Amino acid sequence: MSNNIDSVLNETRVFHPSDAFMRQANVSGMAGYRALRQEAERDYEGFWARLARENIVWHKLFHTALDESKAPFFQWFADGELNVSWNCLDKHLATQPEKTALIFEADDGKITRITYRELHARVCQFANALKSRNIKKGDRVVIYMPMSIEVVVAMQACARIGAIHSVVFGGFSSKSLNERIEDAQACAVITADAQMRGGKVMPLKSAVDEALAMGRCDAVHSVIVYRRAGSEVQWNSRLDVWWHDAIAGQALTCEPEWVSAEHPLFILYTSGSTGKPKGVQHSSGGYLLGAIVTMQWVFDYKPDDIFWCTADVGWVTGHSYVTYGPLAVGGTEVIFEGIPTYPDAGRFWKMIQQHKATIFYTAPTAIRSLIKLGGELPKQYDLSSLRLLGTVGEPINPEAWMWYYTMVGQSRCPIVDTWWQTETGCHMISPLPGAMPTKPGSCTLPLPGIMAAIVDEAGNEVPGNQGGFLVIQRPFPSQIRTIWGDPERFRNGYFPKEMRGAYLAGDSSHRDADGYFWIMGRIDDVLKVSGHRLGTMEIESALVSNPLVAEAAVVGRPHEIKGEAIVAFVVLKGTRPQDTAAIKKTVEDLRNWVSKELGPIAKPDDIRFGDNLPKTRSGQIMRRLLRAIATGEEITQDISTLENPAILEQLKQAIK
Ligand code: PRX
Numbered sequence: 336m337s338n339n340i341d342s343v344l345n346e347t348r349v350f351h352p353s354d355a356f357m358r359q360a361n362v363s364g365m366a367g368y369r370a371l372r373q374e375a376e377r378d379y380e381g382f383w384a385r386l387a388r389e390n391i392v393w394h395k396l397f398h399t400a401l402d403e404s405k406a407p408f409f410q411w412f413a414d415g416e417l418n419v420s421w422n423c424l425d426k427h428l429a430t431q432p433e434k435t436a437l438i439f440e441a442d443d444g445k446i447t448r449i450t451y452r453e454l455h456a457r458v459c460q461f462a463n464a465l466k467s468r469n470i471k472k473g474d475r476v477v478i479y480m481p482m483s484i485e486v487v488v489a490m491q492a493c494a495r496i497g498a499i500h501s502v503v504f505g506g507f508s509s510k511s512l513n514e515r516i517e518d519a520q521a522c523a524v525i526t527a528d529a530q531m532r533g534g535k536v537m538p539l540k541s542a543v544d545e546a547l548a549m550g551r552c553d554a555v556h557s558v559i560v561y562r563r564a565g566s567e568v569q570w571n572s573r574l575d576v577w578w579h580d581a582i583a584g585q586a587l588t589c590e591p592e593w594v595s596a597e598h599p600l601f602i603l604y605t606s607g608s609t610g611k612p613k614g615v616q617h618s619s620g621g622y623l624l625g626a627i628v629t630m631q632w633v634f635d636y637k638p639d640d641i642f643w644c645t646a647d648v649g650w651v652t653g654h655s656y657v658t659y660g661p662l663a664v665g666g667t668e669v670i671f672e673g674i675p676t677y678p679d680a681g682r683f684w685k686m687i688q689q690h691k692a693t694i695f696y697t698a699p700t701a702i703r704s705l706i707k708l709g710g711e712l713p714k715q716y717d718l719s720s721l722r723l724l725g726t727v728g729e730p731i732n733p734e735a736w737m738w739y740y741t742m743v744g745q746s747r748c749p750i751v752d753t754w755w756q757t758e759t760g761c762h763m764i765s766p767l768p769g770a771m772p773t774k775p776g777s778c779t780l781p782l783p784g785i786m787a788a789i790v791d792e793a794g795n796e797v798p799g800n801q802g803g804f805l806v807i808q809r810p811f812p813s814q815i816r817t818i819w820g821d822p823e824r825f826r827n828g829y830f831p832k833e834m835r836g837a838y839l840a841g842d843s844s845h846r847d848a849d850g851y852f853w854i855m856g857r858i859d860d861v862l863k864v865s866g867h868r869l870g871t872m873e874i875e876s877a878l879v880s881n882p883l884v885a886e887a888a889v890v891g892r893p894h895e896i897k898g899e900a901i902v903a904f905v906v907l908k909g910t911r912p913q914d915t916a917a918i919k920k921t922v923e924d925l926r927n928w929v930s931k932e933l934g935p936i937a938k939p940d941d942i943r944f945g946d947n948l949p950k951t952r953s954g955q956i957m958r959r960l961l962r963a964i965a966t967g968e969e970i971t972q973d974i975s976t977l978e979n980p981a982i983l984e985q986l987k988q989a990i991k
Pocket of ligand 1: 605651652726727728729730731752753754755756757758778840841842854856857863866867868
């Protein structure tokens with residue numbers, strides 16, 4: 336076990352839920368939590384079967400909860416039939432048709448509210464538009480859209496007809512989009528002319544055009560374009576249709592396609608240890624169950640809540656806690672098109688005040704940047720509607736946690752630090768806010784029915800407070816089913832033999848004396864940059880595809896706001912630029928290149944040049960050494976095996 340997964344934090348503050356919160360909570364007190372855990376331990380399948388019966392309306396009830404016969408390709412509720420969109424919309428029509436489902440706030444502050452009745456009608460109408468374009472159950476549909484009511488409609492409409500959506504974050508480049516369309520063999524793309532962020536118009540349709548022009552997207556027969564910004568677009572009349580034309584004349588009802596619980600609901604691409612992103616495939620029944628129970632347990636959802644998750648639908652958080660979870664429980668939620676700093680760093684707080692949000696869920700990186708830009712700003716707003724706060728996506732440092740707790744939550748609101756992943760579909764380790772005492776920086780304890788453990792390389796549980804690999808020892812309903820088109824990568828990556836059937840999460844963690852989990856970071860070559868998951872190999876391949884570059888190695892460096900910053904070490908094909916101006920120009924060219932290849936989120940913060948990369952005699956890049964150089968640490972490791980020690984001086988030179 337390498338040193339960097341030894342525990343370093345020593346946080347001793349503990350915050351107990353108030354009596355008032357505990358009394359009203361869906362899971363009340365540690366006794367409530369333990370009762371659920373024990374139920375799951377006594378009868379694991381029976382526990383999940385009970386929850387699945389109680390929380391999902393089945394078209395045909397399942398008989399078997401868990402089928403392990405094809406492990407690790409586990410199946411849940413497979414002989415049951417349902418429709419996810421029906422469970423999010425139709426289910427509520429009889430009881431609360433006029434309840435607001437979505438409160439959409441645009442970048443410019445314009446607010447649009449839509450009821451369950453209206454949302455249902457719009458989803459049906461768009462589903463009919465998809466059907467009329469011959470899009471059917473099992474077809475893949477790529478969605479590349481801004482945060483909007485329409486993106487929720489598009490995802491729900493796919494679910495309604497059994498088409499498998501694959502949302503691509505609007506910040507990804509046309510090249511990334513091309514790869515995802517190709518890998519999924521998508522037959523349609525749903526996009527917008529442009530998106531509005533921070534007062535700027537950022538084109539989307541042109542990226543789709545470029546992606547399709549790159550080739551290998553022959554399966555695409557339709558591009559549906561929502562007019563958001565009114566900007567000029569190129570038009571290909573063979574493929575393109577405006578959203579408003581596609582829905583014109585379509586009926587406002589649409590019989591859902593009843594699918595097996597194992598029917599794929601969506602694919603979502605995420606980064607791993609290789610250059611190629613993996614298409615994480617989720618199921619319908621198990622995934623929906625995870626989204627619903629975590630809305631109840633973790634977010635303590637109540638019918639009069641105003642729920643706001645700030646994540647973009649391009650990430651899993653936006654799937655589970657924007658498009659599916661909040662609607663499946665019949666909630667009212669805020670969705671936001673813009674950015675937290677526009678027109679100023681008070682935007683989130685102003686929106687909480689205006690919409691009277693009760694539950695607020697965001698990323699540590701957003702919290703850190705808002706502390707920096709206006710640590711006192713929350714005081715200027717009425718945040719008294721809030722009752723619960725959450726974080727996701729990366730470890731939260733205790734300082735940011737304390738600020739969030741005191742300044743935003745006014746020392747009144749519990750914080751749920753939710754650990755989970757694209758692959759797990761929903762929260763796995765998190766406080767239940769009316770039960771667990773919280774500690775800043777810890778995601779506390781596994782949810783009921785989630786058998787999380789920390790093990791060594793041989794799969795043996797490590798003793799208390801020792802670092803190790805985070806695993807989940809029993810299959811759970813919302814977990815990844817496979818990697819689209821690559822079952823072997825799924826098996827080898829998540830269920831390696833040494834883990835003896837447990838799911839290997841890819842994170843390291845330790846547990847304290849109370850059994851609380853403290854996540855320490857990734858064990859693979861995955862970075863978390865502003866909460867975005869990026870593979871170092873992906874960035875390296877992007878760099879190497881530049882004609883100037885011979886070789887590249889990318890590492891992460893701790894960053895005050897972003898969590899991690901990207902540092903690239905590059906060997907050029909020609910000679911190394913010598914003077915500052917030449918270095919600066921090459922750095923800028925390469926940063927822009929990566930932005931074009933992968934998207935602006937993957938731009939390296941720092942690029943250093945050397946005549947070589949530090950390698951062992953057997954040719955391995957010495958990444959630990961590069962990490963030390965990137966952080967400016969003193970080099971303590973053995974460099975006697977290094978082939979060319981002189982290059983260390985070159986690589987240390989950062990250009991500001
Ligand atoms: O390293 C963990 C970190 O984010 C990874 C998953 O990233 P992604 O698939 O993009 O999903 C993010 C949204 C669920 C994990 O392997 N991570 C996520 N939540 C936390 C976290 N690290 C520490 N604390 C968390 N609460």
